[in-house]
Amino acid sequence: MGIKSIKQRLLRERKAIQAVNDGYVIQVNDLTKKFGDFTAVDHISFEVRKGEIFGFLGANGAGKTTAIRMLCGLHRPTSGSGMVAGFNICNQQEDIKRNIGYMSQKFSLYNDLRVWENIRLFAGIYGVNENLIAPKTDALLSRLGFMSERNTMVRELPLGWKQKLAFSVAILHDPRIVFLDEPTGGVDPLTRRQFWELIYEAVSRGITVFVTTHYMDEAEYCNRVSMMVDGRIEMLDTPRNLRSHFGVESMEEVFTRIARKATRNDD
Amino acid sequence: MASSAVIASHLSKRFGHGAHQITAVDDISLRVEKGEMFGIIGPDGAGKTTLFRLLTSLMLPDEGQVRIEGFNTLKQYKEIRRIIGYMPGRFSLYQDLSVEENLNFFATLFGTHIRANYDFIYPIYRYLEPFKKRKAGNLSGGMKQKLALCCALIHNPKVLFLDEPTTGVDPVSRKEFWEMLGLLQQKDITVVASTPYMSEAMRCHRIGFIQNGKIIGCNTPQNIREAFPWLVLSVRSTEMFRLLQDLRAYPDCRACHSFGAYQHIYLPKGSDPEDLHRYLTRKRHNDIRIKETDATIEDCFMDLMAKKGESDGH
Numbered sequence: 001m002g003i004k005s006i007k008q009r010l011l012r013e014r015k016a017i018q019a020v021n022d023g024y025v026i027q028v029n030d031l032t033k034k035f036g037d038f039t040a041v042d043h044i045s046f047e048v049r050k051g052e053i054f055g056f057l058g059a060n061g062a063g064k065t066t067a068i069r070m071l072c073g074l075h076r077p078t079s080g081s082g083m084v085a086g087f088n089i090c091n092q093q094e095d096i097k098r099n100i101g102y103m104s105q106k107f108s109l110y111n112d113l114r115v116w117e118n119i120r121l122f123a124g125i126y127g128v129n130e131n132l133i134a135p136k137t138d139a140l141l142s143r144l145g146f147m148s149e150r151n152t153m154v155r156e157l158p159l160g161w162k163q164k165l166a167f168s169v170a171i172l173h174d175p176r177i178v179f180l181d182e183p184t185g186g187v188d189p190l191t192r193r194q195f196w197e198l199i200y201e202a203v204s205r206g207i208t209v210f211v212t213t214h215y216m217d218e219a220e221y222c223n224r225v226s227m228m229v230d231g232r233i234e235m236l237d238t239p240r241n242l243r244s245h246f247g248v249e250s251m252e253e254v255f256t257r258i259a260r261k262a263t264r265n266d267d
Numbered sequence: 268m269a270s271s272a273v274i275a276s277h278l279s280k281r282f283g284h285g286a287h288q289i290t291a292v293d294d295i296s297l298r299v300e301k302g303e304m305f306g307i308i309g310p311d312g313a314g315k316t317t318l319f320r321l322l323t324s325l326m327l328p329d330e331g332q333v334r335i336e337g338f339n340t341l342k343q344y345k346e347i348r349r350i351i352g353y354m355p356g357r358f359s360l361y362q363d364l365s366v367e368e369n370l371n372f373f374a375t376l377f378g379t380h381i382r383a384n385y386d387f388i389y390p391i392y393r394y395l396e397p398f399k400k401r402k403a404g405n406l407s408g409g410m411k412q413k414l415a416l417c418c419a420l421i422h423n424p425k426v427l428f429l430d431e432p433t434t435g436v437d438p439v440s441r442k443e444f445w446e447m448l449g450l451l452q453q454k455d456i457t458v459v460a461s462t463p464y465m466s467e468a469m470r471c472h473r474i475g476f477i478q479n480g481k482i483i484g485c486n487t488p489q490n491i492r493e494a495f496p497w498l499v500l501s502v503r504s505t506e507m508f509r510l511l512q513d514l515r516a517y518p519d520c521r522a523c524h525s526f527g528a529y530q531h532i533y534l535p536k537g538s539d540p541e542d543l544h545r546y547l548t549r550k551r552h553n554d555i556r557i558k559e560t561d562a563t564i565e566d567c568f569m570d571l572m573a574k575k576g577e578s579d580g581h
Binding site: 041058059060061062105159160182185186187188189190191193194196200214215216217219220221239240243247251252255256259260 | 313439
């Protein structure tokens with residue numbers, strides 16, 4: 001890499017840090033994605049504040065996955081604009097990928113590598129400073145209580161442990177924001193709750209969390225929640241405000257009310 | 268003869284060898300009566316899918332035996348496959364065939380026609396009919412599940428096995444799906460369904476909790492909840508995460524877990540909620556609310572898991 005391109009990159013990074021320091025980790029306007037004549041995401045606009053747990057909810061097929069792929073720099077929007085982690089989602093996608101964490105619903109660590117080998121591999125991929133890898137690995141293992149599992153093959157870990165490890169690896173490079181796509185799908189109720197305690201802990205260390213889930217009790221743990229219907233963001237507010245808006249007791253009922261709206265529109 | 272629809276006795280299934288051997292199903296016995304809706308709930312990796320494969324004759328047990336409507340899975344699997352419907356956990360229809368083509372295909376396999384069983388599948392198929400020309404791969408998650416259910420029902424089975432039919436499906440579609448299963452009940456079909464969503468289990472006549480290959484509890488939802496050994500208090504304040512930690516530090520606390528907008532704390536029966544209130548006030552919590560609550564299925568499951576952990580010496 002030449003001096004010039006390093007300079008340019010540093011400049012972009014500095015601008016990005018400035019944007020994030022202004023208080024928003026995500027800012028999108030009229031973000032739209034069309035596949036042929038099907039509009040998967042239809043002019044969505046919202047912000048995610050620094051240090052927030054933002055719940056991104058919606059029915060199957062509402063367009064969540066497509067939206068997340070645009071935010072992570074994996075899809076180019078058809079129209080609209082936005083910044084994620086301080087970078088432009090239309091033309092700085094590689095910078096976005098370096099500065100976010102992502103955990104998919106599907107387990108994505110290597111089963112036939114040991115715990116420390118997985119950590120080492122992903123630290124390298126995300127460009128964690130060589131000198132920091134060892135202390136970061138120790139800190140991660142002790143936080144999870146995994147010190148004795150350092151040399152264990154990942155395939156031998158129980159599912160709940162794997163999910164916790166995957167999450168910790170996704171934030172090893174101290175990203176400004178981590179995207180969690182149904183991190184607790186199919187997990188037992190105890191592990192699900194332990195997972196959320198890890199999320200709270202990450203937030204206390206300054207990481208912003210963007211999370212999708214089909215468990216409506218988990219929607220309550222978010223600072224703010226958006227509900228996507230037919231490609232649009234139908235509502236966005238705190239769980240408490242959403243509940244009182246509909247005069248209901250639980251987020252499950254909120255979800256049902258909003259999703260029903262979509263059915264009526266179809267008729 | 269009033270025999271049960273499903274009788275499994277002392278089923279075990281192991282995979283792998285030596286140090287890597289895993290007991291996926293560990294001495295499971297269960298009995299499901301005709302027309303019953305039986306729920307199997309447990310986390311990923313608990314052994315649910317292996318159990319379903321054993322019950323449906325797709326896999327043979329290392330020990331034990333299964334009878335479906337009196338037929339033995341070992342010797343009479345041909346008879347069994349004619350009378351059961353099976354919906355595997357992974358979507359297994361043909362993505363590049365249309366809704367209608369998939370249904371026709373499965374009907375043909377069983378030597379029947381869509382028309383012959385139209386009335387039977389209609390309550391579910393009516394949601395799909397407007398999209399019958401659409402490729403299965405282009406359906407939303409909830410629609411795919413409905414199509415898979417139709418395909419599993421096309422030959423008018425007596426026993427229906429559904430392996431996590433609602434995993435990854437949104438709350439509204441999940442609810443609809445269970446309402447459809449309710450309709451099948453009226454037609455005297457026996458349903459055995461698994462789910463990681465504890466709230467869905469409330470709709471079953473009986474539930475079996477499965478963990479590490481064993482059934483750790485089996486009863487009606489009502490009895491399971493009534494047998495919960497602790498007082499459950501729903502608690503909230505303005506700082507929910509700190510509240511969780513403070514509740515866990517409360518001397519009488521047996522366990523404490525987050526439940527949506529509240530924390531559930533388990534205390535010995537007869538404990539005084541006022542005392543907890545005073546404790547939280549001393550910890551400087553604001554806007555404290557405490558109310559007595561009935562245990563949910565999820566409370567029961569976590570308590571059973573914790574007990575199991577203790578007895579296993581963890």
